[in-house]
Amino acid sequence: MISVGLLLLAWELYATYSGIKPTILPAPSRVFEQAMLNREALVDNAIPTIRATLLGFACSLSAAFALSMLVDFFQPLRRALFPVFIVSQTLPLVAIAPLVVLWFGFGLAPKIILVALVTFFPMLVALVEGYEATEAEIGQMLRAMGAGRWRIFMLARLPSALPYFFAGLRISITYAVVGAIFAEYAGAAKGLGIYMLNAKNNFRPDLVLAAVGVSAALTLVLFGSTVLLQRLAMPWERAGKEPVGMGSRR
Amino acid sequence: MSRLELRHVRKAFGGLDVLADISLSVGVGEFVSILGPSGAGKSTLFQLLTGAEHGEGEMLFDGAPLDDHGRHFAFMPQRDALMPWRRILDNTTLGLEVQGIRRKAARARVAPLFAEFGLAGFERHFPAQLSGGMRQRAALLRTVVQERDMLLLDEPFGALDALTRTAMQRWLEQMWRHHRWTALLITHDVREAVFLSDRIYVLSARPARIVREIKVPLPRPRSLGGDAARQASALEAEILDIILNPNPSKGHDHD
Structure with missing residues (x-):
């Protein structure tokens, strides 16, 4: 927080005293002022971005989860499918975004597809590696208890993957916002991406930066909620950090 | 009568002999240990018993061939696996x-x-x-x-510090006297084997074969002092000698 504050302060001082034009580099105070003046437009454009982010991410999450289970049960699939997904990750967004818009129009669909495209693979890898991280001895013990593969998956592999899942979630959720904005940038009726593009074309860097501020806030809120979700879903993580000795009982 | 009996059990992984020839038996309510150096294939034996792997030879439970699922055993792995x-x-x-x-x-x-x-x-x-x-x-x-019907304990105290391990061995001996579980313990700790067991099978290095079967005649409860302790030390020394100086005329050298 302090580092962000210092950065903003330095920026403010530079923009005010260096004589640089506000149409090149506006001071943070001006950006904030303009953001407040244009807040209706900003909110209006943020809503489609949020919708695209969440819907796209939900799609990619469901697909990643389903496929991760399939890969876990049929290992050969991993070798067959992973190269395809790795290639999908190398596609430059600059090239693919306009194409997807060209194919699927200016509506919600291309945004969802692009968000899913950038977040799917990290989530898939996180889940598959999470299953693999299951302690071998837990699996051996469950087999000795008479548990089948499905039982072992539900009792051991799935919960073992949780830390990996949340690590993947934290990374992907930030990609998701960027993905949505990029898709809008390539063509949309409304959204933070197209808003930034229009503001730039009208020589209003202050409004571009205001939209950047909104998207940063959005990312932070989403990131924060994944952290919160992890705390709720994994209470043992925090409990482990405060071991109780033989004597203390709660 | 014996609860578990193995006759000439062998297991190889891809041409590498792990278990050469294992014959042993565990009676009802008996505590038996398998003692051998690390990497001798002790855990492989448990994999055969729980059905995780398949080998050659006969495995009998209460006189009948052991089914694959190993439903007779409760297995405790090396680390706690909680x-x-x-x-x-x-x-x-x-x-x-x-x-x-x-x-x-x-x-x-x-x-x-x-x-x-x-x-x-x-x-x-x-x-x-x-x-x-x-x-x-x-x-x-x-x-x-x-x-x-039977406990399989795979080096259950191997990951503990020395003091905790000793405390746990004493505790387990006491628990066993109350419950008289039929138990097969894998360990490389000579002291642990002598302290807990009724009988000990000493295993050779890989490929594992049983080099000696040793009865532990010490009275229970096992104590850490007095005559019994001296007897235990003598037995420990004897076993260590068997493991560390395998007699070339008796056993086979596999170096």
Whole structure:
């Protein structure tokens, strides 16, 4: 927080005293002022971005989860499918975004597809590696208890993957916002991406930066909620950090 | 009569002989140890028993061929293998849940045993909040409540520090005297084997074969002092000698 504050302060001082034009580099105070003046437009454009982010991410999450289970049960699939997904990750967004818009129009669909495209693979890898991280001895013990593969998956592999899942979630959720904005940038009726593009074309860097501020806030809120979700879903993580000795009982 | 009997059991992994020729038996209510150097294939033997691997030779349980699933055994792995995300109570009911017993009934069956295992008051704790010794006791509790015919203990105290290990061995000996479980223990700790067992099978280095069967004539409860302790030390020295100086005229050299 302090580092962000210092950065903003330095920026403010530079923009005010260096004589640089506000149409090149506006001071943070001006950006904030303009953001407040244009807040209706900003909110209006943020809503489609949020919708695209969440819907796209939900799609990619469901697909990643389903496929991760399939890969876990049929290992050969991993070798067959992973190269395809790795290639999908190398596609430059600059090239693919306009194409997807060209194919699927200016509506919600291309945004969802692009968000899913950038977040799917990290989530898939996180889940598959999470299953693999299951302690071998837990699996051996469950087999000795008479548990089948499905039982072992539900009792051991799935919960073992949780830390990996949340690590993947934290990374992907930030990609998701960027993905949505990029898709809008390539063509949309409304959204933070197209808003930034229009503001730039009208020589209003202050409004571009205001939209950047909104998207940063959005990312932070989403990131924060994944952290919160992890705390709720994994209470043992925090409990482990405060071991109780033989004597203390709660 | 013997509960478990193995006759000429062999196992190779891809041309590498791991178990050369294992014949042994465990009687009802008997505590038997398999003692051998690390990497001798001791754990492989348990994999055969629990059905995780298949080998050659005969494996009989109560005189009948052992079925693949190893439903007769409750297995305790080397590390405690407690699930970090389950509270201690739910970790100990795991085997019962896998057997299809409802969670509530399983809990009711396990709960009264917590005091005996020194875990009373820790039912709602997560494994990470417990000391190594307590975790091991929880793992043993999870193993014995399955009420299988026989316990398979795979170096259960190997990961503990020396003091905790000694404390746990004494505790286990005392528990065993009360319950008289039929148990097969794998260990590379000579002291542990002598202290806990009725009989010990000494294993050679890989490919493993049984080089000696040793009866432990010490009275129970096992003590750490007096005549019995001197006898135990003598026995330990004898076993160490067998393991560290394999007699070339008797056994086979596999170096």
